[in-house]
Amino acid sequence: MTPDFSELKSLYPDFEHLPSGQQRILASALDLFASKGFASTSTGSIAKCAGVAEGLIFKHFRSKKELLLRLARPLVLEIFFPMAIQSLQKLLERQYTHLPDLLETLIKERLAFARSHHRLLRLLTQEACLHPELTEAVQERFDQLMRPMLEKQFAYFCRTGAIRPMRFETFLRLVITSTMGLVISRELLFPDANWNDESEIRETVKFLAQGLAPETVPDATA
């Protein structure tokens, strides 16, 4: 019933300067939206969980939907994305010469990010397709900011022969799928299984690197 502020403190730069009611409302909403879904969370339950009057929600946010957007969209666009980009940029600025290094850094970073933004991730995976406003700017930004960097890396590794010729979109799909597959299995689906993270990451990196590599293996069955 008492909300958890940690996630928001780390995401909103000036979260601590917001009036305390608003802080509590945002934190409670994140909690409840993530665990029960947006549509099955009532403003009443948010208020109760936040320990404020229900009316206060509508002083700060014009509607429940706006609360969702003001809660999640900045996180997605301003915070989630930039952070991802920042770290990726560092990652991708130096041209990796060894593909597995790139992959490992990528996976570890995503996994760490997901771990500290558990509820936000859950919220997004659940609500993204029902509320396209949440993510509508993502594609565009992705195309502007990340795609060029990734394309450059992709081109480089194609040239070096680390990646066999394929469409860039296919490459993206395979990398994202495998990365998110690990993240989601680890953090959302089976967080309580006993994972050997080091080993899983190593295997996934190897899997990706080999999977993307040219068919140097004469016959995979042999």
Place this chain on the structure above:
Amino acid sequence: MTPDFSELKSLYPDFEHLPSGQQRILASALDLFASKGFASTSTGSIAKCAGVAEGLIFKHFRSKKELLLRLARPLVLEIFFPMAIQSLQKLLERQYTHLPDLLETLIKERLAFARSHHRLLRLLTQEACLHPELTEAVQERFDQLMRPMLEKQFAYFCRTGAIRPMRFETFLRLVITSTMGLVISRELLFPDANWNDESEIRETVKFLAQGLAPETVPDATA
């Protein structure tokens, strides 16, 4: 507004013997739950879409939640799963000697299945984590029915050297992740992009086969 019966007819063995009101309700509910989500679909809209009195819903299903469960759980447990198993069994009965053959059959079958049960798939991906009752028996059945078959194949390909030594769970995760990654991208996320299915399947099979293979490639970066 008029619901689509095709999916249910193919999934429920005796769907056509149900009273017509119940048929219409089930079909409408599948439509609406899949497109707008369970929580944002009102029983009123289901009734209107089905062309029946709202009360009839509660004659046949004690509550909205029970409608969801009676709609989706049998599909998941009795139909979806057995069908998957049937085709997989045929697939896995003959011991494949060539891993890519196995993978290709697997992926094609899953993709075809997803294509013909679009709305059910959507419903499940959206509601599974909010209503654990929907899937709670899946794990158990999977362990009983599919795991042994897959383990046998896994062991075989390990012995032949097509798969490098790894935990069976890791193998499962990588295969499922890549397969479902393709399925979900293709059917749910970007159904309208212009896909070259043949090519994507071929690439994914190659990706998986190589990714799982032993490290015959001395150094993937060269």
Place this chain on the structure above:
Amino acid sequence: MTPDFSELKSLYPDFEHLPSGQQRILASALDLFASKGFASTSTGSIAKCAGVAEGLIFKHFRSKKELLLRLARPLVLEIFFPMAIQSLQKLLERQYTHLPDLLETLIKERLAFARSHHRLLRLLTQEACLHPELTEAVQERFDQLMRPMLEKQFAYFCRTGAIRPMRFETFLRLVITSTMGLVISRELLFPDANWNDESEIRETVKFLAQGLAPETVPDATA
């Protein structure tokens, strides 16, 4: 959930010749009306308890209200009352010379009657004031049939000096009140207390006889 037929068998002369569905409906309705009240008993629950289709109720009874009336009014007017009158008539035909004898017979008869028609009594005490139709003919019949008999007895005992001068209505009220007070305490309010019936009846008779007697007692406090 299986209804109890005993009460109705003893009250309806041809109950056993009714179609079995109707029997079961009447018995279930008596059960449920008595235990939960008319308004909070749904026709659905009656049907379930009776093990018949809900529609059958409306084949036999035009409405739920009619079921109540057809169930209870004959019991009140044709059965309850005549039986009461019959036994009272026997009781009152012979002019009692000893007031306590009259009172004792009266009380015992009422108590026995209440005991074998527990649920009917409960039903009537609960629904009488909300459904005046149930009892509207009672007053009239009482005035026609019983009042004269009782008035004769009252007049007699007034003359003999067993009853002090008072209004006949007051006499009635005191007798009925004390009699029903015992019946209701015994059968409805505290049926599970350990009663010594013989002794309670004796005390009540004495109480009534003395209470109605002339003020031969100079001062009750002494």
Place this chain on the structure above:
Amino acid sequence: MTPDFSELKSLYPDFEHLPSGQQRILASALDLFASKGFASTSTGSIAKCAGVAEGLIFKHFRSKKELLLRLARPLVLEIFFPMAIQSLQKLLERQYTHLPDLLETLIKERLAFARSHHRLLRLLTQEACLHPELTEAVQERFDQLMRPMLEKQFAYFCRTGAIRPMRFETFLRLVITSTMGLVISRELLFPDANWNDESEIRETVKFLAQGLAPETVPDATA
């Protein structure tokens, strides 16, 4: 349609400090529950009678049933009972030496109380057995608070010879029965008959006093 606040104002100590909507809801509910019974009173009709939105009922009371309990239970336990006790205490503190005085005071007090709490009385007699929660604490409180006082008086009058030897429970039953018999006849069953209250009270007191007295009367039939 406009509810009557008088009864509640006199029963709830801080009734006037409740928000006006709640006041109106309570008063309307008392009115309607008493006249039509709990089950046949809809929350819609309560709201209309109170002149408030139906939803407000559920802001203040979680359910219709809770409205009943919050309306009636405190009245029964905190108000009705204490008031009864207060007046009885005054009544019983001075040890009566003349039994009829005690009885007369008792009856008059009860009758006055019933007269000013007409609707509450009606509500209780109708709903008590369908909602045991309403009265479940009464027995206990009675045993704690009133029984000792009454036992003392009973013992006293047994000693003085005003009451003949009998079980205390029997005494209680006879007194309560006769008192409530008058109250209920007067206020609930035949409020419109033309009563001579003075005379009825006098007769009832005499009836009780004589009825409880020892068998000084050699033979009640003469």
Place this chain on the structure above:
DNA sequence: CATGAATGAGATTTCATTCAT
């Protein structure tokens, strides 16, 4: 006689939102 699908009105309850304080 009996069934059970279907209805439609209405009951209870929820909920986002407004407003006076």
Place this chain on the structure above:
DNA sequence: AATGAATGAAATCTCATTCAT
């Protein structure tokens, strides 16, 4: 900034009743 009473629309669910079989 915050409260809490109040609203009104809509959601879920109940129920007496009808009707075709």
